[in-house]
Amino acid sequence: MTDTKVVIRKTLRVPRSAGAPGDGARVARQMDAALAGVVFKASGDLLAHVSQLEPGAAMDLAVDVIGAVRELVGDNVPHNSYFIKFPDGVPDTVEFWVKCLREALTPARKWFRSDRDLLTMGWIDLLKLPRYGRYQHTYEELLAAHDELIPSVKDRVTVLHLGDMLQEELDRLFVDLTGSVTPLGEADLVALKSLTTAATVQLDAIPVRENRAVVNAARMEDGQPLVFVDTVTDVLRVACQTSGGDVTLQERTKFRSFKRRERRVLLAALDAVIAGNSGKLGDVTMYAGPWKRLGEYLHPHEYPQFPHAQDVFAVARGERKVRTLAGRAELAFATDGVTKAVSVLANAPGLLVRSLDRLLREAEPNEIEAVVDAATKAFESTSGRVLCSLREHLVNRNKPDAARVFTTRARRAWVTKDNRKPLSRNVIDRATTALDIELLNRMPAYERLVVDPAVLDVALPLTGKATEDGFAVLPRGTRTPVDGEVLRFFTYWKEQERRTDYDLSALFLDENFQYAGHVSWTNYRNDGAVYSGDITESKNGATEFIDIPLDSVDFAYVVPQVNIYAGEGFDEVGESMFGWMTRERAQKGAPFEARTVRTRSDMRGSGRVALPIMFARGENGTWTANWMHLYLTGGVNFNMVEGNQSSASLLARSLFHRDYLTMSYLVDMLKAKAGSVTVWEPGLRLTEPVVFVGLDRPEGLPDGSEVFTRDRLNQLIPA
Structure with a gap:
């Protein structure tokens, strides 16, 4: 698939062609007619751009556009x-x-x-x-x-918009994917891998570790050092990704042989993580099996310049005992109860937040206050995605469900009975109020916010x-x-x-x-x-x-x-x-x-x-x-x-x-920060740049507008 098609399929934006100018009006009309057959429509700017290209360049662009949209709706194969x-x-x-x-x-x-x-x-x-x-x-x-x-x-009509030059569009898509505060799906991870070599921008951060592993795998294969690595598991993910395995670490990966320069890159990253904080060796035991298998391919004993990396494999083999923070919390829970477990988990805010339901279920009445206070403090250091997930979870804890649904990252589902004790309404209200305040504080204060009502019932893309x-x-x-x-x-x-x-x-x-x-x-x-x-x-x-x-x-x-x-x-x-x-x-x-x-x-x-x-x-x-x-x-x-x-x-x-939890939850907070919101309706005329939130970008938005449509709604989730 060409880079142009990747951008069109992902963003419904058509990169500008670098072709010579000329008279492509006939090609533009033919493209528009072909798009109408699959109920797509080229924006005025897009038609004008194709019309001003030399016919050969116009035809090349039109072929990419039509091919991309036919693949989108499944019209590229006979049914x-x-x-x-x-x-x-x-x-x-x-x-x-x-x-x-x-x-x-x-x-x-x-x-x-x-x-x-x-x-x-x-x-x-x-x-x-x-x-x-x-x-x-x-x-x-x-x-x-x-x-x-x-x-x-009543037939659907989808508008294609004119974008910037191809490299700018690739860079923008790369920044959106790497900057995502939510894990990407399989197709986006594949796109991110190809964009890593095509993009020309420098990154400030990659919030999600799976996305980070995809970028680092490409860097390692080019002989470049890994970036934004702060746990040993980050390095393990890179090894899995470059071996064609599961970057989420849910499935077993068969590691490939690594070149010497690749081994040095991986071991150097491990050494730097442990040198900075030996307590991070505790993460090794969570994936001891994969670490032992990886050690057989990296030969860490051949690299004495990385002594801390060798400690990782010593822990994996059981030659060195290190208790994880989760293990210490579990021991405290079993021996000293909820209050002690909370004090241990206070050192890992994300883990405390993920454990909150269990802590509240098992807490004695006189311990509830301490648990809620500790959780409220932990909210300040926890990602917005996790906080939104917890907010949705608590809303559904008023009474036992008919059944509990568990889903894996591979979307595999199974159902069991819900035997959890219900949480009291008072506890739920206190926790959700604290979550709402924390999330509201993180929301940006946009001016001139315009919202299409069709987006409000979309579940948050967590x-x-x-x-x-x-x-x-x-x-x-x-x-x-x-x-x-x-x-x-x-x-x-x-x-x-x-x-x-x-x-x-x-x-x-x-x-x-x-x-x-x-x-x-x-x-x-x-x-x-x-x-x-x-x-x-x-x-x-x-x-x-x-x-x-x-x-x-x-x-x-x-x-x-x-x-x-x-x-x-x-x-x-x-x-x-x-x-x-x-x-x-x-x-x-x-x-x-x-x-x-x-x-x-x-x-x-x-x-x-x-x-x-x-x-x-x-x-x-x-x-x-x-x-x-x-x-x-x-x-x-x-x-x-x-x-x-x-x-x-x-x-x-x-x-x-x-x-x-739907987009209406975030829109309400955006509205509270902005003070007002304009409801989008067809024919609405805007003269100044706006922040638009909707399923699809409408025609006629002023230049300079910030647009959040279905491909970018996750960008609105607080970091």
Whole structure:
């Protein structure tokens, strides 16, 4: 992917071309027409820029622009459907299976030596039926079988804006990613790695350690010293990153061999950390196993000039005993109780804040005051992201949940009973008030603040691990309204090395989150909902669809899911995506129409069942999309909606009833600091630079305006 495409996909800004001036007006018109087909629109400044370029340079830029936006909405691949006239012409499930079997047994067919070839342990093997699971028509034949899409005023329109020169845009994106106060998602970490060599700016700080490791891995490979390293774990992350492993340290990394200059860089960084504070050796025991394996590749005994680095590996091997602060706190908790544990944790404010719920649960009434006072003091030295996470956590502690949902950084989810003792309302109120004051003090005082109301219900992007890369994707917990008579979601995948069969399914739940039906490859129809047909191999890519008529179904909740029935995982295939469209029935059109795509997200989790989103019907009949971004472990193969309906419904219920901290929380504090806020509405005229907060940048903002849209909302979280 070109650097220009990276900038466009991430920011919806088009870098200025350095091409020669000329008459590119014709190319600009062609580009604008092509963008309209996927319901993107070039801003006036962008069209003017392309028009003033020499035609060849204009065409190069237009090709990058159109390619980037088509990839964003998933229009860069053909989306065929098994049943050519979907959503019409889809038969009853069993009727279709019987038809496939009859055709297989027709004497004219020479597919099988005997009928026994169709059987697997006494059952009919659908995969051995010639018609089943394989496209019976070309993509061109599919398009010819459908009426042309009729445009609607409700179709999405996304504006592309003109940016600065490419290097300036790369530098700006690099600064945004490295300066993020929240962990980045996988796609952003990949982008950050490439930007590290392309950017020309000097950094003052990299707040998040995972992001720091990506930058330092690139520096180490260039023979440069590591920067902003203040713990031994920072060095371990770099070794994992450069070995192609897990920078979060959640998964085992197989270390590669390191060049001598790379070993010197890593050992020098370790030596400097321990020389400055030998107490940091306590962090080694948390990852003793990885440290021992890394020591086999670094050969620290060959570098006597780094004696403190050798101490790290001595601790990892158990030759030197060092107790961690967490270990001392745990010992104090077990022997002397909460008050002593608090006094130990006071030396690690972040750890104290993360332990606050447990401390409050176990504290005696006469200890509560000391715990809250210590926490309030610790808030001053804790990152804003952690404070916001705690604020959201406490809001949900008024009473025990129906179930506790745990999610890993890889978005793997599991559910257990909530056996925690509830916290008193008084304690929660005291802690949240202290959090609000601390966060408010950190918020900047912007003048001329303009806010688009559409952003207010977006869940705070506290981590990039709670979302996926894609188009118009929002963090887990976000709720957005759904317009249109028909909801259609789709999944596309393309296998890499072995046959891979993904199955798009939809679980339907009633008002109490109880099973109310489903559609999948085992049940093509249910109360107006229609499944497009089962594709069982994806050498050339495969797509499955499900249609939901929102104005006629009786379900309260719709939970789409993608099950891996066989083959490669979401993080192994060449490509995998999920998205959803809305349209009016009268619009007609092919199964996939880029102009009706509302969102498209990658699927890259490590589980075998993807739960990207759920849809909920309100009391007045309106629907909302509720982002989940979760994966169930599932089985190695043969995952089906029937087998995970209990865990999927429990997850849906828990996430739907959870109170998420949203952008309205930050906007209220920004408003308190600014004194007032202007509500954005189409047609609003602004004459002076403003600070704009919204989902997408509108046209017409004055030059010099600071813009926080969905790709930069995390920049508003206090440091």
